[in-house]
Amino acid sequence: MSETLITRLDASQSDFKQRLDELLAWESVSDTRVASVVDDILHQVKTRGDAAVLEFTNKFDRRSAKSMDELVVTADQLKNALTQITPEQRKALEVAAERIRSYHKHQLQTSWKYTEADGTVLGQQISAMERVGLYVPGGKASYPSSVLMNAVPAKVAGVDELTMVVPAPDGELSPMVLAAAAIAGVDRVITIGGAQAVAALAYGTETIAKVDKIVGPGNIYVATAKRAVFGQVAIDMIAGPSEILVICDGLTDPDWIAMDLFSQAEHDEQAQAILLCPDAEYLDKVEASIARLLPTLSRNEIATTSLKNRGALIKVADIEEAVEVSNRIAPEHLELSVADPELLLPKIRHAGAIFMGRFTPEALGDYCAGPNHVLPTSGTARFSSPLGVYDFQKRSSIIMCSAAGASELSKVASVLARSEYLEAHARSAEYRIKD
Known part of the structure; x- marks a missing residue:
């Protein structure tokens, strides 16, 4: 078995953080x-x-x-x-x-509004682009x-x-x-x-x-x-290379996991496929599956380069540590290939899409599961979300003051405006104050 087929890491290694950072490093081409x-x-x-x-x-x-x-x-x-x-x-x-x-x-999303006691109406209008x-x-x-x-x-x-x-x-x-x-x-x-x-x-x-x-x-x-x-x-976004991260308890057919890793590695040479598992023997089995199945792919050259340069099989102490590492990576696609994925779900903070259980390969999400396959990459799942209907809708604030409401709000606005030395703001509000 080729030692260079895919990187092996252990989360207990003293230099693990540095090696993981090096593995994850990717910047959009600046040409x-x-x-x-x-x-x-x-x-x-x-x-x-x-x-x-x-x-x-x-x-x-x-x-x-x-x-x-x-x-x-x-x-x-x-x-x-x-x-x-x-x-x-x-x-x-x-x-x-x-x-x-x-x-x-x-x-x-739908428009909404509410009326305050003095008759002032506040809300939000939703409209499509x-x-x-x-x-x-x-x-x-x-x-x-x-x-x-x-x-x-x-x-x-x-x-x-x-x-x-x-x-x-x-x-x-x-x-x-x-x-x-x-x-x-x-x-x-x-x-x-x-x-x-x-x-x-x-x-x-x-x-x-x-x-x-x-x-x-x-x-x-x-x-x-x-x-x-x-x-x-x-x-929408400036997307980086495709990514998949699999958390496995060591009980899923290793051929399945190898092919799941290939499903992203075959996209391009910069794609990233990572497996986290607490069972070292299982990682050996997956590596063996990779070695046996990789040559059967029509895009094996692309997948081989991807796995060699950016892929990894990582041993963790337990599933809890796997979740910690996953949250740090914030992957585009996350497979929870474990017996009870529902237990892990509340602990997942950062992921573009989460695939639950052994029978939910990432490939289904790419085509026909229903959720969007346009997802945040390169760690941006920390602050970004999948493409959705909300990306094509806009929100407008609605404000309609009653006479009584305007009078009270204008007193507050006047004080704040004058503290900012914006006289016209203050006087505009003050016209609405009841004597």
Whole structure:
């Protein structure tokens, strides 16, 4: 068995904290060349609109479009995509979409208000964003699940117009992605990608309306562009590599756990897969399963690099320590592969999504369980949450004072305003004070 297949750590080691920090260390790529290219693209699209989008799309995606109209997917094309996939694929998309929709309906927030004794009314009005842009990777990469996870919550929230951008290099476009868009209720699909697509959504062009928020994953150019336009529009997050952390009591089939670790390691070379267990012999069994099963993966080279550079099998003293280490890591995906996961749940402080028990692999969450698979990475689960309906809703405060209420509140406001030397504030309030 190769010693370099995956790192072995022991939480009792004196240098464990340092070694764990080194293992977890990851920073988004800061490439000045990429930033320079993106800045130019953003400027060109902001000042030249459709002409720049068309130019960059033809250049980067090897297209030969003469106008933006050629890049817009028609409603008929979206419907036709449903006939270009197999009945089994369509059924899977529909089942997944309905489960995602059903789950996210529970997240809907509603407006509320209450009336104080003097008649003053206070409350909050909830409203959906008007326009949202959804970025979907294109070409050989086909992520229909990403379409569902981003589009369905937006539509549940009540977003008026959802525009999806997806690159089609060499004119190649996945029927599954278009079918997912049709099933999710996407309003408009445009076959553009890269920083130029982000710019078009953020600033608006003759063809593309400016949106309020941009969601969805992309490459370094897309991520850099999203970061650059933040403030002009809202964005979901700048996501890091995929992560999975498994806490196991040593009683789950080791092949299952090995494959669960692979489910994230196969994403890309920077993905991270970690197993925490108090049983050293079980860790040996999982390592043996990894060695035996890894060569059978079609993406074994990617998974091998991921496991070697960023993966780990960590021995802990007990499950309690496993929970402590997990909370410190704040993983994107956390599997509690133990006999009674409900006992551990109250102790989990930081995790994007929690998969309970031996029969709940992370992969189900990626596709069809119902909760969102757009999750905080790189330890940001300490302060961030999964994408949800609430990300597409806004809150406005409601204040309506009665005459009596205004009089009393104005006395308080007057004192505070004058203590801040803001005379107009104070006098504005004082006009409402009853004699």
